[in-house]
Amino acid sequence: MAEDPSKCIKEFRAELPRVNEDVLGAVRDWKNVQIAVDEDTLWLKGFTAEQAESPEIRQMLDFVLYELRDGLLFKKEALVPTKKMRTALLWSPIHKALPLTFPASNQNYFGIEEKVQVRLKPGIEEHPAAALLSILSEIKESIPAQPDFKLEKIEWTVINDKALFLGIPLLSLPGKTYWEKDGHLLPAGYDFEFKNLSSLLRQQYNKESDKWLLWSEDGTCLPIKKEDLRPMSVSSFRLTEKTREWI
Structure with missing residues (x-):
């Protein structure tokens, strides 16, 4: 019997231009989220389904959220993958990777x-x-x-x-x-x-x-x-x- 896709746990990835790092302050206290740097791009993983639909995520400019399936990245409800997910990234908890500053x-x-x-x-x-x-x-x-x-x-x-x-x-x-x-x-x-x-x-x-x-x-x-x-x-x-x- 085929597996019901609705019961599968979705795994998310997200990318953001590194120059827009400041917008991540809104999710810095999400300790389940991890972040990695790939040249001019920031990658994030570990979002729950609720976090993926949250206002904090939807309001971020140039923030692209994907579903990860078999190493491929799919935009929301897309049937065709956008790209392959990079491997060998160095992941860190977001609350440790983004230090708090007090300008x-x-x-x-x-x-x-x-x-x-x-x-x-x-x-x-x-x-x-x-x-x-x-x-x-x-x-x-x-x-x-x-x-x-x-x-x-x-x-x-x-x-x-x-x-x-x-x-x-x-x-x-x-x-x-x-x-x-x-x-x-x-x-x-x-x-x-x-x-x-x-x-x-x-x-x-x-x-x-x-x-x-x-x-x-x-x-x-x-x-x-x-x-x-x-x-x-x-x-x-x-x-x-x-x-x-x-x-």
Whole structure:
């Protein structure tokens, strides 16, 4: 009886011009994928069927995905092979072959000039909020109405015209919420593009864990020294308001 082709496990190969190597950052954390260099071409293998159909793959320019059958490469749904697969390639895990780099950026966020350029992407997991960034003018009437037992669990600091609150549970105030990961404060609904990036960034930029790293959706970051945070109270907030009036 002939074998049902639909039950065969497909084996994939892909090629990409070496000059377009940067696009592989989107799949660098796929540890099942391996990569090899053949002059001006990058070859990849090890994709699962789900990965082969993923948005990360479909969005890559000049990325050609093949099915490997008996040493021949077939484009999707093609009956005739395009070429033979090269042999004797030196394969390496993609997450080891493509080192992470942190290029400098001169973008400005809350007055900070030197940045780490990192990409955030919408996340699929929900996380409890650990920080809140509010505009001072929008909350000045609400703070005195907060009960003391809620305020005493909160630390805070001022960033230009905004107040950053940390603590659980957070105050019921308007503003932007963040969740915590390895000392990073990430916007609610977002995560790092690469899963292992948070620990690498902590080792490089917050080794002593003496700061909070506050991230925006565009990948810029503001370090907040933990020693600059102070216990939240109505008197502390009012004193800050008075000080700002004198400046």
